[in-house]
Amino acid sequence: MSRGIIAPEFEYQDGTLAVERVSLLELAEEYGTPLYVYSRGHLVRRYTELADAFREADPLICFSVKVNTNRALISTLAEQGAAADVVSGGELTRALQAGIPARRIVFAGVGKTAAEIDLALKEGILFFTVESEGELELVSRRARALGLRARIAPRVNPDVDPQTHRFISTGKLENKFGMDVERVRRLGAQMEQYPAVDLVGLHMHIGSQITTPDPYVLALQRMLPLAAELRGRLSSLEYLDVGGGMGIRYSPTDDELSAARLARAILPLVRESGLRLVIEPGRYIAGNCGLLLTRVLYVKENGARTFVIVDAGMTDLIRPPLYGAYHHILPVREVGEIIIGDVVGPVCETPDFFAAQRSLPAVRPGDLLAVMSAGAYGFVMSSNYNSRCRPAEVMVQGSSHRLVRRRESIADLTRLEL
Ligand SMILES: Cc1ncc(COP(=O)(O)O)c(C=O)c1O
Incomplete structure (x- = not known):
């Protein structure tokens, strides 16, 4: 098993995995498990890296x-200057x-409701990323009804293959997102129909x-002629929003798309557009700022397989069953012996696993494991399936830590029932 470290804020100190300068043993003791732990230092570092690369x-x-x-x-x-x-x-x-x-604040999504549009209009957001003609109609109607102006950025579906998992591909025409270039061109030509x-x-x-x-470069190359045409027609056009992704x-051996590399590739195209980059x-920013800390409940053998059963499950972090996603798993206390096994949760579903047939530390009941890279699409996708309480969340800064969401209780689970 690779003990490799993915981010410098998560390292072994005296044989125990720590977040910045706080031992995970101490956090498990104080807050219990399963527990989401975030490094504030990592968040700030990643935001700064991006800001510097695109400055x-x-x-x-x-x-x-x-x-x-x-x-x-x-x-x-927000304190670092982020928008949303x-x-x-x-x-x-x-x-x-x-x-x-x-x-x-910019507001995306294919299915905004009238109530959401009203809220955003009243608050005065920067723009809606309009994803269909029907949505534009509704935004326009709501703006007129409220006597407000709406700002929009049509979402172009450039029909490029982002070369990622099919469930997280959003820029191909077979996906539900955005509109093709031609439709956005038509929409841009009809803006006088929407005076608000x-x-x-x-x-x-x-x-x-x-x-x-x-894929960013390819998509931008498809958008630039449209941007030039719309700029000639509409003096309001100001922003070029290239999304996230x-x-x-x-895993410690994975490549990542560094901010500097992306900036080098796309900034010339952004400059050519004459628009402000979003x-x-x-x-x-957040993916590697967090981990899910979990305690081993049991170790059991079924046939030839060894199952390490932990107290976190797919209800806490669903990425492995949902996307077949890999999450690096580290023992909190370094263990010499290695086994091949599956790390699974207590949920009554076969895909309730964090790792399958992986080399793992030979942990025993009571030991702690850290499921790494859980800062993005982790807690937000958690559920109460099997009437499980969602974990607590803790933020570490240097040698201090604080609870930033308390653990749910069984009373929370039934609170809304009538
Ligand atoms: C419109 C939009 N912007 C940004 C993001 C963030 O993507 P990522 O976390 O890959 O940067 C998403 C993710 O689904 C999205 O739908």
């Missing part, structure tokens, strides 16, 4: 809050509560966990 373009960096909606994370990023990308009224409210001004709406940007988001700049390392990174 010459003075971009609006919209943290995609869908990846992690904990207020402590969003407000940490949201996909629901709930996320919009969370971003506002975390201190991001409405004028620095300003077309202020063009948007794309082609997928997630993308590890090469090539930058891939990270889930980016919507989620996973890149």
Whole structure:
């Protein structure tokens, strides 16, 4: 088993895995398990890396809050200057509560409701990334009804293959997102029909966990002629939003798409467009800021297989069963002996696993394991299936730590039932 470390904020100190300068043994003792643990230092470092790489373009960096909606994370990023990308009224409210001004929030998603559109209009967000003609009609009607102006950025589906898992590909025409270039061109030519709406940007988001700049470049090359045409026609056009999607390392040997490499590839095209760059990174900033800490309950053999049964399950982190995703798993206390085994949870579903047939530390009941790279699409995708309580979340900063969401209780599970 590789003990390799994915990010410097998560390293062994005196034989025990630590987050910044706090031992995970101490955190398990104080807060219990399963437990999400985030490194504030990692978040700030990743945000800064991005900001530095794109600095010459003075971009609006919209943290995609869908990846992690904990207020402590969003407000940490807001303090660094982050704006936000949201996909629901709930996320919009969370971003506002975390201190991001409405004028620095963009709102994406194929199925915005009238109530969500009203909320965003009243708050005065920067723009809606409009994904269909029907949505434009509704945004226009709601803006007129409220006596407000709406700003929109049609989402272009550039029909490129982002070379990622098919469930996180969003920029091909077979996906439900956005509109093809021709439809956006037509829409741009009809803007006088929508007097309460300003077309202020063009948007794309082609997928997630993308590890090469090539699909971004291809997509931008398809969008630039459209941008030039719309700029000639509409003085309101100001932003070019290239979405998020930058891939990270889930294993110490993985490649990631560095901010610097992406910036080198796309900044010349952004410059050519004459528009202000907007980016919507989620996973890149938060993916490796967090881990899921879990305790071994039992170790059992079934036939030739060894199962390490832990107290976290697919209800806490669903990426392995949902996407077949790899998450590196490290023992909190270094163990010499290695076994081949499966790490599985307590949920009554066969795909409730974190690792299958992997070389693992020969842990015993009571030992702790850290499921790494759980800062993005982790807690936010958790559920109460099997009436399991969601884990607590803790943020570490240097040698201090604080609870940023308490563990759910059984009383929380039944609270809304009538
Ligand atoms: C519109 C939009 N922007 C940004 C993101 C963030 O993607 P990532 O976490 O891959 O950076 C997503 C993810 O689904 C998205 O749908």
